[in-house]
Structures are given as C-alpha cells and as structure tokens.
Amino acid sequence: NAGVTQTPKFQVLKTGQSMTLQCAQDMNHEYMSWYRQDPGMGLRLIHYSVGAGITDQGEVPNGYNVSRSTTEDFPLRLLSAAPSQTSVYFCASSYSIGQQETQYFGPGTRLLVL
Amino acid sequence: GQNIDQPTEMTATEGAIVQINCTYQTSGFNGLFWYQQHAGEAPTFLSYNVLDGLEEKGRFSSFLSRSKGYSYLLLKELQMKDSASYLCAAAKRGSQGNLIFGKGTKLSVKP
Numbered sequence: 001n002a003g004v005t006q007t008p009k010f011q012v013l014k015t016g017q018s019m020t021l022q023c024a025q026d027m028n029h030e031y032m033s034w035y036r037q038d039p040g041m042g043l044r045l046i047h048y049s050v051g052a053g054i055t056d057q058g059e060v061p062n063g064y065n066v067s068r069s070t071t072e073d074f075p076l077r078l079l080s081a082a083p084s085q086t087s088v089y090f091c092a093s094s095y096s097i098g099q100q101e102t103q104y105f106g107p108g109t110r111l112l113v114l
Numbered sequence: 115g116q117n118i119d120q121p122t123e124m125t126a127t128e129g130a131i132v133q134i135n136c137t138y139q140t141s142g143f144n145g146l147f148w149y150q151q152h153a154g155e156a157p158t159f160l161s162y163n164v165l166d167g168l169e170e171k172g173r174f175s176s177f178l179s180r181s182k183g184y185s186y187l188l189l190k191e192l193q194m195k196d197s198a199s200y201l202c203a204a205a206k207r208g209s210q211g212n213l214i215f216g217k218g219t220k221l222s223v224k225p
Contacts, residue, residue: 028121031211042217043157043201050210058212090156094211099144101205103213105156 002026004106006091012112013081021076021109023091031094032074033058033103034066036087043090049074083112116140118216120202125222126192134187134219136202144207148176151199151218160187160218162205188220197223 005020008038025032033048035058047057048069065077074093078085088110094103117139126132138146148194149157163169163178164186175188187200199218206212 033211033213035215038147043203043213043215045212048210048212069216092211096210099146101145101162101211102159103147103211104159105149107156 004091004104006089006106006109008067008109009107010110012077012110012114014083014114015082017081019081020077020080021089021091022078023074023106025073025074025091025093025104025106026072027093027095027104028071028079029093029104030071031096031103032068033092033094034064034074034076035090035092036060036085037090037108040086046076046089054056078111081111083113086113087111116204116214118202118204118214119146120200120216120219122217123220123222125224126189128194128223128225130192131188131190132192132221134189134200134221136185136187136200136216138185138202138204138214138216140204140206140214142206143180143183143204145205146176146178147201147203147205147213148185148187149201149203151201153198157201160200172183192223194223194225197221 034046039068047066091106118212161176202216203213
C-alpha cells in the first residue's frame, strides 16, 4: 500500500491564481481530511469528508473547496490564492472500529503564494 | 469551547525519561491522539487513548484521565532521533477524522 499520497510536494503561486492539491489513499478509509500547518498555530482543519459525496467545513474553510467523488481521492482547490494561504498542507485519511480511531497523514504540500 | 494546551518546548538528555503533558477542554470528547512530527515531515501516529489509564508501546507510553481532561506521553530511554515535535489532538465523539490539535511540544534530546 502506498498509504496517503499528495501532489505536488512544492508549489509557488501568484496572488489570484487557482490550483488543486491532490490527495489519494489506497487503504479504503472512509474518512479524509485536509489540514494546514502554520508556525506557532498547530494543525488546523480546513475541510473533511466522511465518505464519497459527503464533505463538510472545518475550522478554516474560507478560500478552499473540496469534493469527494470517490473513496480514494479528496482534492483541495484554492479558488484565488492569497499570501495568507502560504502554508504546509496535509491530507489525512482515517478509519474507526468501535471507539478506536487511527489517522494517517500524507507527506504534505508546501505552498508559497507571492 | 475547545482548547488543547501543551508546553511549547522541552529539553531532555539521551537515555533519560521525559513526560509531555497535554490538557484539553473539548465538548463531546471521545479520545486523545499523540503524533510525532520531525522537522519538515508529516505527523506519524503514536497512540490513541479512549479509556482511562496507561497504554504502553515499547519505549512510548500514553496516559489518559478523562475526568481531569489530562493526558501525557512518556518517552523512555531517550534517543537522539526522538528529537521532534509531539502533537496532542482530541477527537470528538463521532468525529470521523475531525481532530482538534494542540500547537505541539518541541522536544530536544541532548547527549
């Protein structure tokens, strides 16, 4: 299993440009999430999905869109990039059995918006 | 409200034991995750505690007290490679992957 994969690893955008960060998992996990990590802020949830066709907003959703057409893929779209979106973005997938949960992170995408 | 607190930085000596504390206030709390994150890398799963008590996994152990809103991660026989940030995250009941993270504790292990 490849686990959780993310592309690209690095990206530089100009203000106003749009792009899609890709995330895929091959573990058949129901749940997928997008986080951003900024210095001194910890990981903050952007959007999450509990299954194909179902998405919901997290703590910091503004400026981002998501969709979940398949169990495997959960792309994150930046509609019009702003310097405040410079960050490291992590995708995660998880499953639960009873009360036990396990969540795995992808390697991250480092985004710089000029 | 929701709040997770953990110390910003800690220093320990190789071979020693260190305890990293985490306190949380989360409505509908279900369980507590611990992750390790080396600089420039993704977080890696260490443990998930749902029930009160201590769970041991090799050199790492994690403790949870639901009544006190308190958890700790215990690292024994510290090695230089344990220098990393340790992230505490609360899962809400039925969270389905939606976690609330603390800001992380940066641990430096010195010879």
